[in-house]
Each structure stands twice: as structure tokens, then as C-alpha cells.
Amino acid sequence: MRLRIVETLRKGEQAVNDLVDKVDIHQSGVSRHLRILHEAGFVQSRPEGQKRLYSLRPEPFREIDAWVANYRSFWEARLDKFGHALRRKQKRNLTKRKESSK
Amino acid sequence: MSENKTEQKITIERSYRASVEDLWDLWTTKAGIESWWGPDGFTTKVLKLDLRAGGELRYEMTATGPAQVEFMKRAGMPLTTKAQINYTEVATHRRLGYKHLADFIPGIEPYDVETLVEFHEKGQDVRMVLTFDAMHDEEWTRRMSMGHESQLGKFERVIASK
Numbered sequence: 001m002r003l004r005i006v007e008t009l010r011k012g013e014q015a016v017n018d019l020v021d022k023v024d025i026h027q028s029g030v031s032r033h034l035r036i037l038h039e040a041g042f043v044q045s046r047p048e049g050q051k052r053l054y055s056l057r058p059e060p061f062r063e064i065d066a067w068v069a070n071y072r073s074f075w076e077a078r079l080d081k082f083g084h085a086l087r088r089k090q091k092r093n094l095t096k097r098k099e100s101s102k
Numbered sequence: 103m104s105e106n107k108t109e110q111k112i113t114i115e116r117s118y119r120a121s122v123e124d125l126w127d128l129w130t131t132k133a134g135i136e137s138w139w140g141p142d143g144f145t146t147k148v149l150k151l152d153l154r155a156g157g158e159l160r161y162e163m164t165a166t167g168p169a170q171v172e173f174m175k176r177a178g179m180p181l182t183t184k185a186q187i188n189y190t191e192v193a194t195h196r197r198l199g200y201k202h203l204a205d206f207i208p209g210i211e212p213y214d215v216e217t218l219v220e221f222h223e224k225g226q227d228v229r230m231v232l233t234f235d236a237m238h239d240e241e242w243t244r245r246m247s248m249g250h251e252s253q254l255g256k257f258e259r260v261i262a263s264k
Contacts, residue, residue, distance in 0.1 A: 071215075071234060075114055077142070079232075082128060083116070085138035089124055
């Protein structure tokens with residue numbers, strides 16, 4: 001549930017009411033999760049009129065994003081090699097078929 | 103999501119104008135795996151291939167590119183590294199699942215990553231979908247609390263705690 005709140009906040013600053021709509025739990029639950037995330041330093045808030053807007057603090061997420069980005073780029077490079085290997089294999093298949101039909 | 107195991111999922115998709123048999127071969131045969139597995143400048147040699155759920159793939163990677171050889175030497179690392187993955191699911195031409203220890207990301211503690219490769223045939227194309235689950239178990243949490251604290255570990259504990 002807390003992860004869903006974080007994922008929703010990734011899209012940008014939100015008021016509690018918007019979060020309640022999006023993650024579909026009771027307001028008291030959302031407020032409690034926000035408080036825990038706030039205390040842990042992952043979420044910040046600021047007042048705007050009657051509302052309080054919540055957003056993610058960027059610092060702790062940089063490291064996590066770096067992990068995801070690293071892992072992703074590692075596999076993107078690996079799949080480029082996979083693609084090359086596939087084309088070589090397809091060429092060989094073609095040659096074999098031509099030879100066997102001679 | 104349980105309290106002591108959290109996940110971080112990554113999905114990568116690629117489409118190929120190819121037969122599913124060719125793609126499957128590249129993933130599951132000695133020659134196929136050796137033709138692409140492993141980073142640039144390294145050659146992969148399959149030592150053992152036991153393709154079934156519960157079976158394993160053992161392989162070694164050797165730096166062969168001049169730049170990679172130089173890099174490994176300078177870092178004081180051996181040119182050849184042994185590694186293995188453990189198969190969790192083998193459904194011919196459809197799904198291949200395996201676990202391995204991710205220990206190649208600098209600055210990040212090693213831990214299990216579960217990979218699932220799915221093959222979807224569509225006309226002349228095959229869509230290949232890779233899903234990676236970073237499994238962070240109690241051991242991970244324990245190591246984190248023993249001074250290997252990182253934002254990732256902290257985040258996961260906060261997310262998972264009641």
C-alpha cells in the first residue's frame with residue numbers, strides 16, 4: 001500500500017484527497033502511511049491554502065533509480081548482443097538450407 | 103507483499119522477426135548461450151547445462167578484448183570468472199525462469215534476482231518479454247542493518263513495515 005502511495009507520488013505533487021481517490025483506501029490510512037514516509041525522509045509536504053500537498057524528496061530515490069538504470073542498461077546491452085547473435089544464426093540457417101537444397 | 107521480502111521489478115521487451123525456435127535455442131543451448139551471454143569483450147564458456155526446473159547453468163566468462171583484459175588486470179581481478187544461474191521454470195518455446203545472484207553492480211550488495219523470459223508469437227514476429235525481480239530477503243535486510251545501510255534498503259524496510 002505504501003509502495004502504491006509512492007508510485008502515485010512519482011507522478012507529481014498530490015493532495016491527500018487525490019491520493020485517497022487514487023490508491024483507494026481510507027483517508028486515515030493514507031495519512032498514516034504519509035506520516036511514516038515523511039518521518040523516514042522519503043516524503044515532504046507544503047501547505048497550499050487549506051490543503052497540504054505531498055511530494056517525494058528526490059535524494060533517497062536517486063540511488064534506487066541508479067540501480068534500476070544500471071540493471072536496465074546492462075540488459076539493453078546484453079540484448080543488443082542477443083540480436084546480433086540471432087542474425088548470425090538466421091544467416092547460418094539460410095546458408096544451410098541453400099546447401100541442402102543444392 | 104510480505105514483511106521480509108520486497109521486490110523491485112523491471113521489464114524489458116524486444117520484438118524479433120524470427121522463429122521462436124531460434125530464440126529459444128539462443129537461450130537454452132550451449133552454442134546459443136555462448137554466442138551472446140556475457141558483456142562485450144568477454145567470451146562465455148558453458149561448463150554445465152541442466153535445462154529443467156531445479157537444474158542449473160554453470161559458465162565462465164573470460165576477458166578477451168584488449169581493453170577488458172587491461173581493465174581486469176588493473177583492477178586486480180582474474181581474467182576468468184565462474185558464475186551460475188538456477189532454472190526455476192522451463193516451458194519449451196514459451197517461458198524460461200531462472201534465479202541468479204546479482205553481484206556485478208558496483209556499490210550494491212549482491213542478492214538474488216529472479217528473471218522470467220516469455221516468448222509470444224505474433225505472425226512472423228516473436229515478442230520477447232523479460233521481467234526482473236530483485237528479491238530482497240531477510241539476509242539482505244540483515245546485512246543492511248549491519249552497517250551496509252543504503253537508501254534502497256531503508257526504502258524497502260519503510261515500504262514493507264506495518
